[in-house]
């Protein structure tokens with residue numbers, strides 16, 4: 001409801017409170033953190049925040065508003081930057097109206113000088129504790145408005161949140177945690193790759209020195225956007241700290257004509273005083289409650305068999321049918337035909353754009369293979385890369401002008417491919433028509449939607465930069481496919497984890513986490529991924545014994561043990577796999593199936609470990625069951641490791657403890673492995689005393705199962 005503007009507005013969720021101060025001209029986050037007691041009033045918070053005049057500064061420092069403004073005296077990074085042909089650039093807004101309904105706060109402000117309206121919308125989700133915040137700008141004037149920047153709402157960061165944890169990486173090694181001390185100045189990540197990127201995840205965690213996985217305070221922030229972005233955490237000389245996340249516009253790409261609006265991508269935020277696992281818990285709850293499409297929310301995620309690392313481009317119907325039989329034999333439930341199935345696609349040199357079945361491999365189309373897959377009780381999935389075209393394709397020969405470019409600079413091809421201009425209606429229509437035809441012709445229940453290059457030259461035929469429009473057009477195409485074929489699930493893949501964010505999850509159901517199936521590298525990749533995403537959207541496959549990216553050889557036990565904690569799949573040549581390896585794989589798939597409802601719906605508790613090891617648990621929502629995974633990554637500096645202290649258990653309950661993976665764990669002399677199975681332990685003992693680990697080999701692991709018996 002809209003009425004007189006009050007001084008403060010408070011939003012509450014199960015565990016958090018957010019208070020916005022509307023006393024001045026700009027709305028400011030006064031408090032965001034643990035849920036406030038009923039006795040706490042916003043006036044108390046305001047009094048506690050009393051500041052004083054700084055030496056050699058303004059009598060009163062400018063507030064860190066939701067969109068901080070230069071004209072208000074803020075000398076940090078402004079939240080909105082714009083102009084009208086070089087004039088009317090100095091934004092100074094005043095609040096015009098505020099409404100608060102169902103924990104959704106909408107603040108409308110206007111600027112006379114620049115003739116804009118800003119709408120800040122903040123929603124604190126009661127159940128998940130996740131804050132979703134946007135900034136919208138409308139051109140209220142009568143001339144064109146150049147918008148250079150419009151960030152999602154700015155979040156003040158408490159001074160004692162002195163650590164910045166971010167996620168960087170590269171192809172084949174995404175989601176690498178990078179922790180630095182906050183410093184005077186700005187920590188800035190800018191992504192101009194035209195996709196979410198492998199190297200600059202649009203998210204950051206700021207936390208205190210003491211914060212670890214199970215205790216301490218932190219904010220987690222993530223921009224749900226699959227295109228160019230920037231992330232900034234700045235400490236100003238005044239002592240104020242803030243985080244700004246927003247879209248990164250290319251020169252001149254955002255022009256608002258009179259009456260037109262731009263809305264920032266959604267900033268998702270979580271706040272905790274219970275450590276980083278709890279922070280992730282909030283994001284996981286958000287994905288489960290708000291991003292998981294209802295049509296698959298209660299569907300069991302089937303174990304995949306993916307053909308890529310089994311055959312690459314070397315496809316034959318006979319081989320694929322044989323693979324399907326073996327896949328079923330080891331327990332796969334969905335067969336995904338990866339790259340190589342369409343016309344002229346014998347390598348990555350040709351074919352992209354021509355989405356017709358290669359008749360030299362499949363003379364009777366895909367039907368014989370799909371029938372065979374169905375006969376083997378598996379669903380059928382298909383790989384596509386719609387946004388791309390190879391110059392060696394019928395599509396490119398017919399429409400060379402359909403690609404993004406920055407003429408007169410020469411076209412840059414990467415992986416022998418160019419990027420289609422999705423902002424053109426005819427391109428959208430062509431791609432929709434091709435995909436729609438395939439989905440109508442064949443019973444395909446799953447699309448692996450790949451995107452194998454960055455958008456280095458994001459210009460359209462008229463010379464305009466189209467970074468923003470290209471991303472919006474992709475969303476539009478995905479939405480169109482989804483609405484025409486609601487039963488088809490879609491995976492977001494971009495050379496592995498190059499397009500993993502909450503924006504793409506609005507339209508997709510699974511993320512291919514990384515092209516690296518090296519189980520040891522996967523431990524770090526999956527850990528970083530788990531900071532924001534739950535296990536059920538994390539594609540995790542058992543690769544071949546020798547990883548094609550790292551060249552490292554790892555045991556089947558370890559490959560299976562790492563992959564089983566996500567949406568599990570197999571991506572190896574089963575036809576060439578030895579009998580014992582196949583048996584171990586089969587047992588691992590069976591174990592995943594046995595516990596997958598726990599794995600794919602439980603609470604993740606990452607454990608704090610040395611860098612030589614990694615461990616986490618998944619505890620069921622009611623605390624009655626848990627799995628804990630421990631992996632020893634390298635040789636230890638001591639003869640034997642320490643205790644593994646399980647977190648997240650109910651101290652007063654008794655649990656039946658069993659090691660469930662590997663099926664026959666071995667140690668070189670008598671150890672815990674000989675006595676633990678079938679024992680009954682209190683949650684308290686498991687948490688506070690912990691299990692003494694046995695002497696283990698590097699790159700080996702143990703999975704414990706706990707079941708409450710009282």
Ligand code: DGJ
Pocket residue numbers: 308338339383450452493494495496512514515
């Ligand atoms: C990159 C993907 O990440 C791989 O899994 C595979 O689908 C290849 N592309 C196929 O070209």
